[in-house]
Amino acid sequence: MNQANNRNIAVVTGAAGGVGKAYSLGLARRGYDLLLVGRTQATLQTLADEIVAATGRSVEIAALDLADAAQLAQLVQRLGADSSITLLANLAGVAQFSPFTQISGGKIAQTIAVNISAFTQLCHAVAPRFAAAGKGTIVNFASVLAFRPWAEFNVYNASKAYVVALSQSLQAELQEKGVLVQVVAPPATATPFWLQAGFSHENLPAKAVMKADDLVAAALIGLDKGEQWVLPSLSDSAVWDAFQDSRVNLVKGMMNGTVAERYIAA
Numbered sequence: 001m002n003q004a005n006n007r008n009i010a011v012v013t014g015a016a017g018g019v020g021k022a023y024s025l026g027l028a029r030r031g032y033d034l035l036l037v038g039r040t041q042a043t044l045q046t047l048a049d050e051i052v053a054a055t056g057r058s059v060e061i062a063a064l065d066l067a068d069a070a071q072l073a074q075l076v077q078r079l080g081a082d083s084s085i086t087l088l089a090n091l092a093g094v095a096q097f098s099p100f101t102q103i104s105g106g107k108i109a110q111t112i113a114v115n116i117s118a119f120t121q122l123c124h125a126v127a128p129r130f131a132a133a134g135k136g137t138i139v140n141f142a143s144v145l146a147f148r149p150w151a152e153f154n155v156y157n158a159s160k161a162y163v164v165a166l167s168q169s170l171q172a173e174l175q176e177k178g179v180l181v182q183v184v185a186p187p188a189t190a191t192p193f194w195l196q197a198g199f200s201h202e203n204l205p206a207k208a209v210m211k212a213d214d215l216v217a218a219a220l221i222g223l224d225k226g227e228q229w230v231l232p233s234l235s236d237s238a239v240w241d242a243f244q245d246s247r248v249n250l251v252k253g254m255m256n257g258t259v260a261e262r263y264i265a266a
């Protein structure tokens with residue numbers, strides 16, 4: 001398992017999830033061998049067998065809990081050491097639909113552990129190696145909720161805003177080094193995500209919810225195009241450009257070293 005074999009292994013966290021299954025299959029169809037990460041060995045093995053049967057690619061599984069520091073460390077070690085791993089797709093995600101005043105401390109800790117800590121450490125495991133090699137791809141699944149928080153998804157919103165912010169920093173640092181850092185920002189998508197979060201997507205207007213297969217197909221086309229930002233449901237890409245411009249203008253307006261008039265004592 002090394003570059004002399006010209007192998008490209010894609011590591012997918014959340015591989016057995018509602019998006020991860022089809023996304024992993026799509027990567028295999030694009031010629032990647034796979035390392036599928038999730039918590040349940042049997043589910044991962046079933047998925048691996050299906051992908052091998054469909055594509056003939058080599059598929060490994062790693063059954064581990066990303067919220068467990070020791071288990072995460074094993075994966076981090078592999079990602080840092082194995083030069084055949086050329087793509088990391090961070091799909092694992094946890095959410096809880098609950099007022100912040102009622103969410104449990106345990107659920108907060110789990111959300112931060114998976115969506116922020118593990119996500120960051122996995123990016124950190126591959127980034128130096130990808131940069132040194134002058135190639136590699138990191139795909140980070142964020143959410144529309146990173147841009148417009150929904151009160152009952154409080155900690156989740158914030159975790160996905162973190163995914164966006166860290167990804168932007170990595171894009172700025174790694175683009176010049178030949179590394180693609182891609183953010184996928186799905187809208188509400190019909191997967192088991194919602195039930196595990198404690199809110200059924202059936203309560204949303206049907207037209208606001210994307211089919212998982214449509215999301216995956218779009219995300220993979222975004223990957224084929226090498227886009228840094230994949231916004232699968234946004235038809236008018238000028239809206240995104242205007243949003244990015246407005247952020248730049250906001251910061252330009254703030255970086256002037258002077259106090260705005262309304263904050264000067266009369």
Ligand SMILES: NC(=O)c1ccc[n+]([C@@H]2O[C@H](COP(=O)([O-])OP(=O)(O)OC[C@H]3O[C@@H](n4cnc5c(N)ncnc54)[C@H](OP(=O)(O)O)[C@@H]3O)[C@@H](O)[C@H]2O)c1
Pocket residue numbers: 013014015016017018019020037038039040043064065066067068090091092093094114141142143144185186187188189190191192193194196
């Ligand atoms: N569905 C949506 O509406 C939507 C919208 C915007 C963004 N997203 C984001 O898109 C990504 C994929 O979502 P999805 O709809 O596929 O969600 P999903 O069906 O709930 O799958 C989430 C995956 O995360 C994995 N995971 C959770 N906690 C873990 C842990 N402690 N250790 C290891 N793996 C863990 C789960 O693994 P197990 O197999 O072990 O349970 C599961 O496979 C997520 O990052 C999500 O936040 C989803």
